[in-house]
Amino acid sequence: MSRVTRGREFLHTPGPTNIPDRILRAMHQPALDFTAPPFVEMTRTCFEDLKPIFQTTGPVFMYAANGHGAWEAALSNTLSPGDHLLVPETGNFSMKWGMMAESLGLVIEHLPGDWRHGIDPDAVEGHLRDDDEGRIKAVLMIHVDTASGIVSDVPAVRRAIDNANHGALFMVDTIASLATVEFRMDEWGVDVSLAASQKGLMCPPGIGFTACSEKALHATQSARLPRNYWDWRERMTDAQYIRFCGTAPIHMLYGLREALDMLAEEGLPAIIARHDRLASAIRAAVEVWCDGDGGGGMAFNALVPDERSNSITAIRVPPGFDAEEVRTVARERYQVAMGGGLEQLKGDVFRIGHMGDLNEPMVLGALAGIEAALQTLHVPHGRGGVAAAIDYLVAQG
Numbered sequence: 001m002s003r004v005t006r007g008r009e010f011l012h013t014p015g016p017t018n019i020p021d022r023i024l025r026a027m028h029q030p031a032l033d034f035t036a037p038p039f040v041e042m043t044r045t046c047f048e049d050l051k052p053i054f055q056t057t058g059p060v061f062m063y064a065a066n067g068h069g070a071w072e073a074a075l076s077n078t079l080s081p082g083d084h085l086l087v088p089e090t091g092n093f094s095m096k097w098g099m100m101a102e103s104l105g106l107v108i109e110h111l112p113g114d115w116r117h118g119i120d121p122d123a124v125e126g127h128l129r130d131d132d133e134g135r136i137k138a139v140l141m142i143h144v145d146t147a148s149g150i151v152s153d154v155p156a157v158r159r160a161i162d163n164a165n166h167g168a169l170f171m172v173d174t175i176a177s178l179a180t181v182e183f184r185m186d187e188w189g190v191d192v193s194l195a196a197s198q199k200g201l202m203c204p205p206g207i208g209f210t211a212c213s214e215k216a217l218h219a220t221q222s223a224r225l226p227r228n229y230w231d232w233r234e235r236m237t238d239a240q241y242i243r244f245c246g247t248a249p250i251h252m253l254y255g256l257r258e259a260l261d262m263l264a265e266e267g268l269p270a271i272i273a274r275h276d277r278l279a280s281a282i283r284a285a286v287e288v289w290c291d292g293d294g295g296g297g298m299a300f301n302a303l304v305p306d307e308r309s310n311s312i313t314a315i316r317v318p319p320g321f322d323a324e325e326v327r328t329v330a331r332e333r334y335q336v337a338m339g340g341g342l343e344q345l346k347g348d349v350f351r352i353g354h355m356g357d358l359n360e361p362m363v364l365g366a367l368a369g370i371e372a373a374l375q376t377l378h379v380p381h382g383r384g385g386v387a388a389a390i391d392y393l394v395a396q397g
């Protein structure tokens, strides 16, 4: 017998994230001639206003695509068949981007990782120093690896590339960090960064973004990977039909316009501070689940506290317990939807997404639902995680 449920399900998947009502309403529009001047003008402001979100003065490209599309755009615009790439392993997303690159005819050099630590800049530097003949053309890094919950240090990886005096392009996947965690594309010397609409940007899935530096634009002139839809060169125009390589994603753009207004109203520093505050409250709860009275065996997936991201928290259940069951009970009985473990973490971790349109009671409510699920399933955990999260928030003033 299926149960009727009321109220909203709390969405804590690490993408998609909650879509604010304002954005939903902004998208509720009739179709229109997307080449009409007011809409073209609105589109232009979207392209412009994305730049401060990436903290860049360079061009940003939009695709009717998800994050995987942006991955392919970044690679195919800048590289040639047989080029080598350095891919430090931080979790499933670094692996998957690397596998995509391989399928496009690129050669991957992995820096192996255990999915519980961020990127080691010394290892990056050492590997690049050994590349005397410059076969490595790009370093691919995931800023926040959504599979492991780990945030890596972008400026430190940039310094590693510079210390090795290496000319590789620096590509950073900011899909789970843009408008969530501090990211400064130009200041941090990033050549290509990419994002998707359904995470920190609070929109439905449907737009992929790439932002690129002068150096990346230069590289695109000699890059020989086949590309057409993704081609930056074609898209560097104000012609509405050409810059989207076809029909513009009209309703997504209405939503994005509203999202950019909302981001501007709150301001990036306040947005980043809010994500830090809410993520810290979640970590306060998880710490009690792991180490409090009655706890035993639950653990943060990220072993180093500074590498626990403000976008998503991955939590390991004690051996012998199934994280997928926690997830199912949390969703079906307590109306809290979370992410599960991907690939080698399947069954071992559940993941609380905390990006985008969230506030204190939403986070406390989600934590309460998850704690109830742990109790329902008799998963050993310290009692009082929610109380610890409240204590944290109260102490913040």
Ligand SMILES: *Cc1c(COP(=O)(O)O)cnc(C)c1O
Pocket: 014, 015, 066, 067, 068, 069, 093, 142, 144, 145, 146, 173, 174, 175, 176, 196, 205
């Ligand atoms: C969500 C995510 C992706 C994949 O994005 P899709 O829109 O699902 O293709 C890639 N990288 C990171 C870091 C992500 O969080």
